[in-house]
Amino acid sequence: MSDAYKQAGVDIDAGYAVLKTIKQMSGNTQLGAFGGLFPLTSSDVANEPVLVAGTDGVGTKLLVAIAAQQHTTIGIDLVAMCVNDILAQGARPQFFLDYLGLGHTDQTRVKAILQGVVAGCKQAGTSLIGGETAEMPDMYGNGHYDLAGFAVGIANRADLLTPDNVRAGDVLIGLPSNGLHANGFSLVRDILFKQHHFELTHQFAELDHDLQTELLRPTQIYVASVLPLLQQKLVASIAHITGGGLIENVARALPAGLSAQFDLGSWSVPPIMSLLAKLGELTPSDMRSTFNLGLGMVLMVHPENLAATKAVLAAGQQAYVEVGRVNAGNTPVAFQEAAHA
Structure with missing residues (x-):
């Protein structure tokens, strides 16, 4: 891979290693494509289907995780903030995507963060179908990172909670x-x-x-x-x-x-x-x-x-x-x- 890019602060090989780890943890071998796929079947919803989407982050609770150097549950928070919102609309969460922005790809720390995301998806009965780990030197410092997520659910229009x-x-x-x-x-x-x-x-x-x-x-x-x-x-x-x-x-x-x-x-x-x-x-x-x-x-x-x-x-x-x-x-x-x- 590009030595010049690595010297500038972006380790592409570390990113590939992270993707391999996520595939193993989630059991989704399709991760890594340009888009995530999720099949809908006739049993998912009848009548008039409506997709319900939500996005959120974890806020400054991240700073506590960073200070404590404990990252294994912060991903559960991320999934929860999104899927609970969808649930409150009367929809069943179907799939989830995450975004992790950081200054340096520390594989141990990234694995711990994404371990929480995978655990949260399993708790929610939701498929992790994609995401993005963005290494951006100079954007984040002192071991800081940001975490956001996006979830989609489905419901019959008549069953939506209003x-x-x-x-x-x-x-x-x-x-x-x-x-x-x-x-x-x-x-x-x-x-x-x-x-x-x-x-x-x-x-x-x-x-x-x-x-x-x-x-x-x-x-x-x-x-x-x-x-x-x-x-x-x-x-x-x-x-x-x-x-x-x-x-x-x-x-x-x-x-x-x-x-x-x-x-x-x-x-x-x-x-x-x-x-x-x-x-x-x-x-x-x-x-x-x-x-x-x-x-x-x-x-x-x-x-x-x-x-x-x-x-x-x-x-x-x-x-x-x-x-x-x-x-x-x-x-x-x-x-x-x-x-x-």
């Missing part, structure tokens, strides 16, 4: 998060490492492990748990709780004139979030508009479908909690103290 499906009296079912997921990390880093100068090895009494372990918990992928609900048409609408927290994301899943009323205390808020609120002197509004507060997804379910929904979740060993109701109102998302017996 806010119009929601009605007053619907029940809010929360699916627990796996901690912070991949949102709010600019604020997290500001509080922990700029305001208070904690080390990643620091262990708070409230946590069972060090900060590094807590902050790098991968985002929960809900495809296996929620897909059966979609197939049985048990859910009216879904909010995937990402950037913007409970307030913004739940509002996106509601029509005008209805309000999601959460019962405070009906679910557990992860200790890391309570710690951040205390250390950063954050208001309840700050917390609700930034973090998931322990709920990675919120399902809106008609009362007549509630028992069946709970049964399906239980059968799939998916934890859940009833966290509120949908009522008439002009405030899209509201919080109230839970009623006590």
Whole structure:
């Protein structure tokens, strides 16, 4: 290969080695073509098929992974951020592509990153059909890299979840998060490492492990748990709780004139979030508009479908909690103290 290109900082041979590794990890021998292929069969969808696409990244959680030199789960975050969004539209994720931009192709580190991508795709039942590893010297420094992804799902048009499906009296079912997921990390880093100068090895009494372990918990992928609900048409609408927290994301899943009323205390808020609120002197509004507060997804379910929904979740060993109701109102998302017996 070109010695001149290598002297300029781009190792093409290292890129080929990475591609070979990805083929082995994913089991997809077709990787490396100019475009990824994904066959659709008649069993994938009937009636009027609609493709649902989503793209996302991991944000500044990457900086924590880089500082910790732990890269094996950040790819799971990437897949989760994309496929969970597609799932919230009522579609079944079909395939995924990733983009990794870096200054230097360290094969060990790249393998660790892509190991997470492959693991996330397997969790989501999604095919990794392509991607790009772009070595760009001078663009990224100090071991930094960027990671983005793109996913496509499919659904019958009539089965798509829209806010119009929601009605007053619907029940809010929360699916627990796996901690912070991949949102709010600019604020997290500001509080922990700029305001208070904690080390990643620091262990708070409230946590069972060090900060590094807590902050790098991968985002929960809900495809296996929620897909059966979609197939049985048990859910009216879904909010995937990402950037913007409970307030913004739940509002996106509601029509005008209805309000999601959460019962405070009906679910557990992860200790890391309570710690951040205390250390950063954050208001309840700050917390609700930034973090998931322990709920990675919120399902809106008609009362007549509630028992069946709970049964399906239980059968799939998916934890859940009833966290509120949908009522008439002009405030899209509201919080109230839970009623006590």
